[in-house]
Amino acid sequence: xxxxxxxxxxxxxxxxxxxxxxxxxxxxxxxxxxxxxxxxxxxxxxxxxxxxxxxxxxxxxxxxxxxxxxxxxxxxxxxxxxxxxxxxxxxxxxxxxxxxxxxxxxxxxxxxxxxxxxxxxxxxxxxxxxxxxxxxxxxxxxxxxxxxxxxxxxxxxxxxxxxxxxxxxxxxxxxxxxxxxxxxxxxxxxxxxxxxxxxxxxxxxxxxxxxxxxxxxxxxxxxxxxxxxxxxxxxxxxxxxxxxxxxxxxxxxxxxxxxxxxxxxxxxxxxxxxxxxxxxxxxxxxxxxxxxxxxxxxxxxxxxxxxxxxxxxxxxxxxxxxxxxxxxxxxxxxxxxxxxxxxxxxxxxxxxxxxxxxxxxxxxxxxxxxxxxxxxxxxxxxxxxxxxxxxxxxxxxxxxxxxxxxxxxxxxxxxxxxxxxxxxxxxxxxxxxxxxxxxxxxxxxxxxxxxxxxxxxxxxxxxxxxxxxxxxxxxxxxxxxxxxxxxxxxxxxxxxxxxxxxxxxxxxxxxxxxxxxxxxxxxxxxxxxxxxxxxxxxxxxxxxxxxxxxxxxxxxxxxxxxxxxxxxxxxxxxxxxxxxxxxxxxxxxxxxxxxxxxxxxxxxxxxxxxxxxxxxxxxxxxxxxxxxxxxxxxxxxxxxxxxxxxxxxxxxxxxxxxxxxxxxxxxxxxxxxxxxxxxxxxxxxxxxxxxxxxxxxxxxxxxxxxxxxxxxxxxxxxxxxxxxxxxxxxxxxxxxxxxxxxxxxxxxxxxxxxxxxxxxxxxxxxxxxxxxxxxxxxxxxxxxxxxxxxxxxxxxxxxxxxxxxxxxxxxxxxxx
Amino acid sequence: xxxxxxxxxxxxxxxxxxxxxxxxxxxxxxxxxxxxxxxxxxxxxxxxxxxxxxxxxxxxxxxxxxxxxxxxxxxxxxxxxxxxxxxxxxxxxxxxxxxxxxxxxxxxxxxxxxxxxxxxxxxxxxxxxxxxxxx
Numbered sequence: 029x030x031x032x033x034x035x036x037x038x039x040x041x042x043x044x045x046x047x048x049x050x051x052x053x054x055x056x057x058x059x060x061x062x063x064x065x066x067x068x069x070x071x072x073x074x075x076x077x078x079x080x081x082x083x084x085x086x087x088x089x090x091x092x093x094x095x096x097x098x099x100x101x102x103x104x105x106x107x108x109x110x111x112x113x114x115x116x117x118x119x120x121x122x123x124x125x126x127x128x129x130x131x132x133x134x135x136x137x138x139x140x141x142x143x144x145x146x147x148x149x150x151x152x153x154x155x156x157x158x159x160x161x162x163x164x165x166x167x168x169x170x171x172x173x174x175x176x177x178x179x180x181x182x183x184x185x186x187x188x189x190x191x192x193x194x195x196x197x198x199x200x201x202x203x204x205x206x207x208x209x210x211x212x213x214x215x216x217x218x219x220x221x222x223x224x225x226x227x228x229x230x231x232x233x234x235x236x237x238x239x240x241x242x243x244x245x246x247x248x249x250x251x252x253x254x255x256x257x258x259x260x261x262x263x264x265x266x267x268x269x270x271x272x273x274x275x276x277x278x279x280x281x282x283x284x285x286x287x288x289x290x291x292x293x294x295x296x297x298x299x300x301x302x303x304x305x306x307x308x309x310x311x312x313x314x315x316x317x318x319x320x321x322x323x324x325x326x327x328x329x330x331x332x333x334x335x336x337x338x339x340x341x342x343x344x345x346x347x348x349x350x351x352x353x354x355x356x357x358x359x360x361x362x363x364x365x366x367x368x369x370x371x372x373x374x375x376x377x378x379x380x381x382x383x384x385x386x387x388x389x390x391x392x393x394x395x396x397x398x399x400x401x402x403x404x405x406x407x408x409x410x411x412x413x414x415x416x417x418x419x420x421x422x423x424x425x426x427x428x429x430x431x432x433x434x435x436x437x438x439x440x441x442x443x444x445x446x447x448x449x450x451x452x453x454x455x456x457x458x459x460x461x462x463x464x465x466x467x468x469x470x471x472x473x474x475x476x477x478x479x480x481x482x483x484x485x486x487x488x489x490x491x492x493x494x495x496x497x498x499x500x501x502x503x504x505x506x507x508x509x510x511x512x513x514x515x516x517x518x519x520x521x522x523x524x525x526x527x528x529x530x531x532x533x534x535x536x537x538x539x540x541x542x543x544x545x546x547x548x549x550x551x552x553x554x555x556x557x558x559x560x561x562x563x564x565x566x567x568x569x570x571x572x573x574x575x576x577x578x579x580x581x582x583x584x585x586x587x588x589x590x591x592x593x594x595x596x597x598x599x600x601x602x603x604x605x606x607x608x609x610x611x612x613x614x615x616x617x618x619x620x621x622x623x624x625x626x627x628x629x630x631x632x633x634x635x636x637x638x639x640x641x642x643x644x645x646x647x648x649x650x651x652x653x654x655x656x657x658x659x660x661x662x663x664x665x666x667x668x669x670x671x672x673x674x675x676x677x678x679x680x681x682x683x684x685x686x687x688x689x690x691x692x693x694x695x696x697x698x699x700x701x702x703x704x705x706x707x708x709x710x711x712x713x714x715x716x717x718x719x720x721x722x723x724x725x726x727x728x729x730x731x732x733x734x735x736x737x738x739x740x741x742x743x744x745x746x747x748x749x750x751x752x753x754x755x756x757x758x759x760x761x762x763x764x765x766x767x768x769x770x771x772x773x774x775x776x777x778x779x780x781x782x783x784x785x786x787x788x789x790x791x792x793x794x795x796x797x798x799x800x801x802x803x804x805x806x807x808x809x810x811x812x813x814x815x816x817x818x819x820x821x822x823x824x825x826x827x828x829x830x831x832x833x834x835x836x837x838x839x840x841x842x843x844x
Numbered sequence: 845x846x847x848x849x850x851x852x853x854x855x856x857x858x859x860x861x862x863x864x865x866x867x868x869x870x871x872x873x874x875x876x877x878x879x880x881x882x883x884x885x886x887x888x889x890x891x892x893x894x895x896x897x898x899x900x901x902x903x904x905x906x907x908x909x910x911x912x913x914x915x916x917x918x919x920x921x922x923x924x925x926x927x928x929x930x931x932x933x934x935x936x937x938x939x940x941x942x943x944x945x946x947x948x949x950x951x952x953x954x955x956x957x958x959x960x961x962x963x964x965x966x967x968x969x970x971x972x973x974x975x976x977x978x979x
Contacts, residue, residue, distance in 0.1 A: 403846045403847060403848070404847075404848065406847065411847070411848070414848060415851055418851070418852060418855055419855065422855055422856065422858075422859045425859060426859055426862055426863060426866075429863050429866070430863075430866055433866075433867065434870060444872050444873040444874070445870045445871070445872050445873075446870065446871045446872055446873050446888045447870065447871065448866070448869040448870055448871055449869075449871055449886040449943070454866060454869065458862055458866075598908065598928065599903075599907040599908050599928070599929040600907070601903055601904055601906075601907045603904070651932075654933070660932055660933035660936055661932050661933075662932065663932065680907060680929030680930075681903045681907060681929050681930055681932075683903075771904070773904060801903065801904055803903045803907030803929050805929070
C-alpha cells in the first residue's frame, strides 16, 4: 500500500547516517590500533591521519542523526515513532530537546555526541598518547553505534533504530489499513513527553550527566593506553585535567538530578537512594578515589596500581549503571528505571566487552606496574589520602551491593528477596560513618606534607581550625535543633559527629586557603573543592535531620470517625476558602486554575500566613495531567525559598482529581418552622423564613427581593452552623441560592414556599464531592541551600584545579 | 605487613561485615496467602486493587485514612489499611507493591508503590490502544 503524507526519505537518510557512524567508528578504531602498534613513526603517522578523518566522519554522522531526530520531533512528523511516542505539538522548544533524551536511543546519541566532543579535544591536543587513547574512545563509539543501528542479523535484533515508523512497530493496528492514516486524529498528535520530565532541570540535567558519564572514558583510556604501551607512568600527569573534569562534571550532573528530584518529585527530598541515583553516584565516587590515587602517584610515585584499578572500575560502573537501569532488571525496586527495550543481551555484552579485556590486561601487567616497596610514613599526606580513596571506593562498593544484590540474585536464582523494611536507613546508617571518616580526612590531610611532616608544625597549624570547628560544631549541636531521634540515640550521636566532621572539613580547608596557601586562589582548587564538599555534607545533614512535616492534620478530624490515633497524619485537608490551622501557619486554599497549557495543568493557590511574623505568601502546587494516554495526574510541588529554609508543598489529593460525575441527588423535605431534618452527621432546624432580612450571608440589592430561610445545624460533634438558602428575584428572574456547610458535606437549597400551609420545600444533599478541597503535604526543609551552594563551590574547585594543572602540563609535557 | 595493607584488610573486613548484615535484613516479596502465614513480619505484597470491593477514602473527614481490598494473582484477598493519602492514579494502577505487615486479618500498609505501566516509560500496549479506532 502507498501511504499518503509520509516523509520516508528523512528516516532513510537518518538510518544511513546511523550505519555510517558505526562503520566510520569501526575503521577509526582499526586505524588507531594500527597507529598504536606500528613500528615506524611514518607508518604510525599515516594510520593516525586515516583514523582522524574517520573519527571526524563518525562525529559528522552522529551529529546528523541527532539533527534528523530533532527535525522529526520539532516538525511533528508523527509517522515516526520517535515523534509520536515521545512528543506532542503542545510542547515548547526546550522540552523538544527533553523528548530526544526521553528514549534510550536519544540518550545513547547524546552520549556519543559527547564522545565526539571529547575525542576532538584530544585529537586537537596532538599528544603522544593520541593513538591508544583514541582507539579506546573510537571503540566505545562503535559499541554505542551498535545500540542505534537497529538491524537484524537473522532473528537477532541489534540496537534500536530511532527512525522506525509507528506503522512498523504496531503492524497489526487497524488504522494502518487506510492509506491516509496520518489524517486520523490519533496520528495528528503525539503521545507527549512524560509529565515528570516537563521540568527545566530535565532540559539541562541529562546533557550534563551524560557528559559526566562520557568523560569517565578519558582517564580509563589513558590507563588502558599505559598498560597497552607498557609505558606505565607517562600518562598520569597529562590525564590529570581530564580526571578533574570528569569528577567535576559528573558531580554537577548528579546534583542537578538531585535538584530535579527535589523540585518535581514528592518523596520530600533530593536523594532517595534509588537505584538510578546510586548508579550515577558510584562511578563518581570511584573517580574521586582514582583522582586521589593519581595525585599521590604524581607526587610520590606510589598508588599507581590503585589508580589503574579505580579508573577501570569507574568507567565500568558507568556501563554497569547503563545495564542496570536500561535492562529492566530492577523491576519493582526502582520508580524510574527504563522498561526493557529488548536489547538486554546486547547491554550485557556491551558491559563485558570492556570489563573483561581491561581486567585481563590489568592482571597480566599488574606485576610490572611500578611501585615503591618502602612503607609510607604515617605523617605523610599520601598515607591519609590513600585511606580516604579506599574508604570512598569501599563505600561505593557497599552501595553497589545494596543496589544490585536483590535484583541480580532474584534473577539468577529465581528468588523473591526485596530491599529491607527501611531501605533508605539501610544506606544512611552505613554512609553516615563514611561521611564522618571522609569529613575528618578532608579536613586534616592537606595539613600533612607529602612524604613526611614535621609533627610540631603540623600540630601548630591544625590547632586553630580544630578548635574553631569544635566550637562551631558544639554550638550547632546544642542550639541547632538537630534532634532527629527516629532511629534512636546512637544514630543521633552519629549525626552530631558527622556534623562536626563536615564543619571541620569546611573550616580546615578555608583556613588552609588563608593560612597554608596565603590566599593564593590560583593553586587553591583542591581546597575550594574540599570546602564545597564539606558544605555539601553539612547541607545534607542539616536538611535531612531537621526536615519537618508542617501539615499535621489537626483541623477537622471528627471525633467519631474510625480509630485514627496512630495515624501519621501527614496530610492536611484544606476546604476551599476555609482558613485552617496548620501548626505555626494558617493555610487557606483560595482557588484553582486549570486553564493553563491547554488544560494539562491544574494550579492550586494556597495562601499561608505565619502565626508569629504574620508573613503572608502563596504557593502554587500543581497537578499535571498524565501523558501517553494515561489517565490521572502527576504531582508537581511548589516551594518557597528562604535563605535558610524552604517551605515545600504538594497536593496529595484534590476533589477535582477524580473527575467523576456527582451522582448523588438532592433529597426533598417539606418542613414548617421549627421542624427538624436529619442528616448523617447531625440535624438541622428551620428557624425562620423571612423576606429581605437584615442580617444574612447574602448581599441583597436595593431592587432585589429575597426569601431567606435560616436553618440551625447541629452536628454530632456539637459544632453548630447557620445555613441560609434563599430564593432571589432580580427583576423578572428568580434564582436559587444554595448554602453549604463544607465540613458537614451538606448543601441545602430552598426551592418553594407553600402559601396555604406555610411549609417550605428544602433540598438537602450530602456528598463529599461538592466540597472543593485539597489534601496537602507541607514540609519544612532547613538549610537546603547549604547543599546547593556546596555543590557549586565544589564544582568550581574542580575547575580551578583543572585550569591550574593544565597550565602546569603545558609547561612540562611534550607534544608530537 | 605494611600499614596500608593492614588498613585495607580492616576496611574490607568492615565492608564485608556490613554487607552480610545488610543481606540478613532483606525482606521478601510475598503473595497474600504467604504473607498471612508470616503475620507480624514485614513483607512486600504484590497484589492489585480489588475493584469489586468498595474503596473507603473520604479526604474531607480524614485525608490519611484509606481502606481497600487487595487481590493477588492467586485470587486471595485481604483488607488493607493505609494511613496516608490515597495515591494519585490509585484506581488505575495495574499492580501494587504493598509494604507492611499482616495484623489481625488486615494488612497494615506502611507505603506502597504503584505500577502504572507507563508511569515513567512507554507502554507498548497503551500506545497500541491509542491506535485503535475506538479512541
